[in-house]
Amino acid sequence: MGSVLRYTASRCALSQVWVPPWLVYLLIVAIAYPPNTPALGSLSLGAIVLLPISAWLCLATLNSESEQQSASMAALAGGVVTYRMLVLVSALCAALALVPFSILYALLHNAGPLPVGDVVAAVLPHGVSAAVGTTIGALVARPLIARVGFALVWSCLLVVALIAIPHLPPVRLMVELLESAHLHAGDVIVSGATTAATLVGAAIVWWASATFSRRRT
Amino acid sequence: MTLITLHQVSKRYGDRIVLRPLDLAIRGGESIVVQGANGSGKSTLMRMIAGVSRPTSGTVDGIPERVGYLPERFRPPSLMRADVYLRHVGRIGNLNATTARQRIDSLSHILGIRPSVNERLGRLSKGNLQKIGLAQVFLPEHRLIVLDEPRTGLERAAWPALDELISNAVQRGAVVVSSEHDAHLIESAPRLLRIAANEATVIEQVTALRRVEFVVLPASEKAGELDRMLARFSSVTVESRTAGRDHSVVIWADSSEKDALLLCLLANGWTVNRLRMDGDRG
Numbered sequence: 001m002g003s004v005l006r007y008t009a010s011r012c013a014l015s016q017v018w019v020p021p022w023l024v025y026l027l028i029v030a031i032a033y034p035p036n037t038p039a040l041g042s043l044s045l046g047a048i049v050l051l052p053i054s055a056w057l058c059l060a061t062l063n064s065e066s067e068q069q070s071a072s073m074a075a076l077a078g079g080v081v082t083y084r085m086l087v088l089v090s091a092l093c094a095a096l097a098l099v100p101f102s103i104l105y106a107l108l109h110n111a112g113p114l115p116v117g118d119v120v121a122a123v124l125p126h127g128v129s130a131a132v133g134t135t136i137g138a139l140v141a142r143p144l145i146a147r148v149g150f151a152l153v154w155s156c157l158l159v160v161a162l163i164a165i166p167h168l169p170p171v172r173l174m175v176e177l178l179e180s181a182h183l184h185a186g187d188v189i190v191s192g193a194t195t196a197a198t199l200v201g202a203a204i205v206w207w208a209s210a211t212f213s214r215r216r217t
Numbered sequence: 218m219t220l221i222t223l224h225q226v227s228k229r230y231g232d233r234i235v236l237r238p239l240d241l242a243i244r245g246g247e248s249i250v251v252q253g254a255n256g257s258g259k260s261t262l263m264r265m266i267a268g269v270s271r272p273t274s275g276t277v278d279g280i281p282e283r284v285g286y287l288p289e290r291f292r293p294p295s296l297m298r299a300d301v302y303l304r305h306v307g308r309i310g311n312l313n314a315t316t317a318r319q320r321i322d323s324l325s326h327i328l329g330i331r332p333s334v335n336e337r338l339g340r341l342s343k344g345n346l347q348k349i350g351l352a353q354v355f356l357p358e359h360r361l362i363v364l365d366e367p368r369t370g371l372e373r374a375a376w377p378a379l380d381e382l383i384s385n386a387v388q389r390g391a392v393v394v395s396s397e398h399d400a401h402l403i404e405s406a407p408r409l410l411r412i413a414a415n416e417a418t419v420i421e422q423v424t425a426l427r428r429v430e431f432v433v434l435p436a437s438e439k440a441g442e443l444d445r446m447l448a449r450f451s452s453v454t455v456e457s458r459t460a461g462r463d464h465s466v467v468i469w470a471d472s473s474e475k476d477a478l479l480l481c482l483l484a485n486g487w488t489v490n491r492l493r494m495d496g497d498r499g
Contacts, residue, residue, distance in 0.1 A: 069292045069293055071270075072287065072288050072291070078283060079268060214269070
């Protein structure tokens with residue numbers, strides 16, 4: 001497992017396909033986090049922005065490898081489904097690598113201390129955003145959608161829908177919970193359950209998309 | 218023992234039929250050559266045997282967990298160094314670092330990768346890139362190796378090295394499936410899968426169909442040596458032929474042994490007067 005993650009990270013580092021989405025995210029965080037306001041407000045923005053960024057990272061990771069090369073590595077790594085799942089895990093890791101920056105910047109930039117509970121509460125929506133964004137990328141990448149233009153349109157539509165519809169789980173719901181000033185016990189349970197359900201759902205969609213991609217090739 | 222079994226395997230993309238239903242069983246330690254024109258469905262079949270593409274109907278059974286697969290167009294990350302790439306391949310193929318390094322050195326030497334394996338993949342010539350692709354396939358010891366046009370861009374001088382790698386893999390019980398265009402390789406293949414009009418036909422023992430006739434000068438002083446000399450050739454049959462005052466020795470052999478037999482005859486001082494493929498005009 002680790003060997004495929006290492007290979008994918010090495011390949012993406014050399015071709016620098018992760019650099020643009022990382023830079024855009026860091027720029028947004030640097031510009032848009034309002035100074036001297038509660039950190040949780042900034043972090044909810046960070047979690048929302050991570051959704052399209054992680055979809056971008058995933059799309060870049062999958063589409064930067066040619067179909068032939070991907071097939072060759074998949075045969076070596078134990079099959080198309082296994083290989084694609086591991087590449088998706090690599091893309092998720094690339095998205096999660098941004099979370100510490102978001103939290104650290106909010107901590108430095110905003111007024112007042114940030115309790116550990118709030119940090120944990122902020123990590124969960126970031127993680128959910130990264131997982132959902134990666135799932136969107138998995139659905140719109142080649143060979144499921146061959147043309148980048150269509151992939152862009154579909155990912156934008158999905159991202160906007162997930163952010164704009166009030167109370168829609170998982171991303172919007174998690175962000176709303178984060179924005180509420182004080183988390184109640186019920187909110188914590190909802191937050192934890194939503195995160196767990198998102199991870200399970202994402203894994204199922206990843207597996208389905210990987211299986212379908214094998215059929216398409 | 219049968220390793221790979223294809224049962225009524227077919228492939229279509231939308232309405233376009235790429236491969237009609239095919240049944241095939243491949244035994245461990247067997248090499249099979251796939252022949253067909255461009256666009257006949259060879260690569261699709263190879264991908265299904267390698268397990269990276271799913272048949273539209275039918276099943277492919279017995280595919281090992283890890284397969285050595287060289288695609289028709291080998292496109293590794295161009296900015297990565299060849300040795301780094303092969304080390305990644307070794308790790309993914311479950312080789313430890315020391316074994317991987319030794320195998321990389323050995324394969325670089327056998328295949329003649331020039332100027333060195335430390336170059337970036339994007340800077341390598343087409344032939345050397347193909348050699349890296351072959352090294353990638355033969356780095357771990359796979360039970361199934363699928364080579365889609367492995368000689369594309371490969372210099373002739375490197376062909377024997379590839380043949381040796383294939384032969385070694387077959388000897389240790391692996392299945393090797395390769396697509397070839399070279400007439401000699403096709404006719405000398407022990408088993409041929411010919412694809413025409415999206416329909417695959419299995420031809421068993423191709424070599425038995427193509428025998429070669431050697432007409433050699435009578436060398437009476439060496440006549441006693443002939444049987445001993447030919448003992449190591451399994452497919453050889455010998456007959457004497459007399460026409461009037463002319464006397465000749467006619468040797469028949471499978472085409473797979475013709476090069477070795479010719480070398481042996483010449484090396485032992487025999488003169489080959491005529492050489493004819495079965496079915497040729499003379």
